[in-house]
Amino acid sequence: MTGLGLEPGAAGAVAGPAPGLEADVRAVRGVFAVEARLAVPRGRVLAVVGPNGAGKSTLLDVVAGRLRPVAGWVRIDGRVVEDHAVHVRPERRRVALLGQEPLAFPHLSARENVAFGPRAAGVPAARARAQADEWLDAVGLAGLGDRRPGALSGGQRQRVALARALAAEPDVLLLDEPFAQLDVRTAAGLRELVRDQVRGTGTTTVLVTHDVLDALTLADEVLVLVEGRGVERGRPLDVLADPSHVFTAALAGVNLVVGRVDASRGAAGGVATVVAGVVRVPCPAGFPDGAQVQATFAPTAVEIATPPGGGPTPARGWAATVVDLEPGPAGVRVRTDGDVLVDVPPVAVGRLDLRVGAAVELAVDAAHVRVRAR
Numbered sequence: 001m002t003g004l005g006l007e008p009g010a011a012g013a014v015a016g017p018a019p020g021l022e023a024d025v026r027a028v029r030g031v032f033a034v035e036a037r038l039a040v041p042r043g044r045v046l047a048v049v050g051p052n053g054a055g056k057s058t059l060l061d062v063v064a065g066r067l068r069p070v071a072g073w074v075r076i077d078g079r080v081v082e083d084h085a086v087h088v089r090p091e092r093r094r095v096a097l098l099g100q101e102p103l104a105f106p107h108l109s110a111r112e113n114v115a116f117g118p119r120a121a122g123v124p125a126a127r128a129r130a131q132a133d134e135w136l137d138a139v140g141l142a143g144l145g146d147r148r149p150g151a152l153s154g155g156q157r158q159r160v161a162l163a164r165a166l167a168a169e170p171d172v173l174l175l176d177e178p179f180a181q182l183d184v185r186t187a188a189g190l191r192e193l194v195r196d197q198v199r200g201t202g203t204t205t206v207l208v209t210h211d212v213l214d215a216l217t218l219a220d221e222v223l224v225l226v227e228g229r230g231v232e233r234g235r236p237l238d239v240l241a242d243p244s245h246v247f248t249a250a251l252a253g254v255n256l257v258v259g260r261v262d263a264s265r266g267a268a269g270g271v272a273t274v275v276a277g278v279v280r281v282p283c284p285a286g287f288p289d290g291a292q293v294q295a296t297f298a299p300t301a302v303e304i305a306t307p308p309g310g311g312p313t314p315a316r317g318w319a320a321t322v323v324d325l326e327p328g329p330a331g332v333r334v335r336t337d338g339d340v341l342v343d344v345p346p347v348a349v350g351r352l353d354l355r356v357g358a359a360v361e362l363a364v365d366a367a368h369v370r371v372r373a374r
């Protein structure tokens, strides 16, 4: 693991004017281990994406102080809050965590919920209540301060939770899929609010999300976590425009196959072929025979046809089987073996008699394939 085992000081105690959140940790939950390095400059937003069970929440728990790492360290604005000798308790870290389920006290009003953090920090009651009303105003809940959480909608409760998190003026805000339980419209409103508040308050933020839109609209940087390891990181647009892991490719809505160059034959305008399991896509010039490469191409670029009756291997493209059909951006998204997605208009499903188990022929033109070495 990069840097793991380093003492915090050894990683550079003088980390510039705005260190924000820095961590290099290994944490274990049962048989699962996550190893990750974080560097979120103050006021910036990092999105962490990854499949279910990748360790995203585990990582947040380590930063929040709810889980002690087995190795490594966490530093917030230059303060060590976790290492082999230090464990700052969660409530003393100046870290706020907002999850899918708003954690509001049911017996307290919205105002009292928001005032809770400032009160705990010693702000006098009247001032804490006034501040709470300002926060409720900021999250679009002016006039609802007397309501208890039970008398608010899910979206409104999540707004209260956001106001409560921000009212505590945390140095780091952790958002664990805060929009997951909300309908599309409510989520869109809250997404905008989070962006305005996070930017407006300059709060260092880590956002765990499954939604590519969150990464694109809210984050300065994205970390892709798979099976407890960071597999890609960078500016969201850059990472999504040129993914190097199948999970990121799926997030970006493109097919990614990893295979070897077969220079003995060209396909569909390529001078050679990338062979990846059953998949055969054209490869441009410049890649040596046998080289390991990745090829990316859009589901809309894949041509699909029904074979003329159990014939031999197609001259162009490859033979595949339909694994799954689901609604897709172009009408219907067809998943085939070799993990290749094909987008077709709904009429094509009837015309080609596409159904699970159907044999098909797929091809993609060289102009639509991007190949690079791995």
Ligand SMILES: Nc1ncnc2c1ncn2[C@@H]1O[C@H](COP(=O)(O)OP(=O)(O)OP(=O)(O)O)[C@@H](O)[C@H]1O
Binding pocket: 029, 030, 031, 032, 050, 051, 052, 053, 054, 055, 056, 057, 058, 059
């Ligand atoms: N209390 C626990 N005891 C043992 N294993 C756990 C515990 N909590 C989580 N795990 C395991 O740790 C792994 C990572 O879980 P985690 O919740 O961090 O993933 P995640 O990326 O947040 O997933 P999701 O997107 O589904 O929320 C999973 O394999 C999970 O089963």
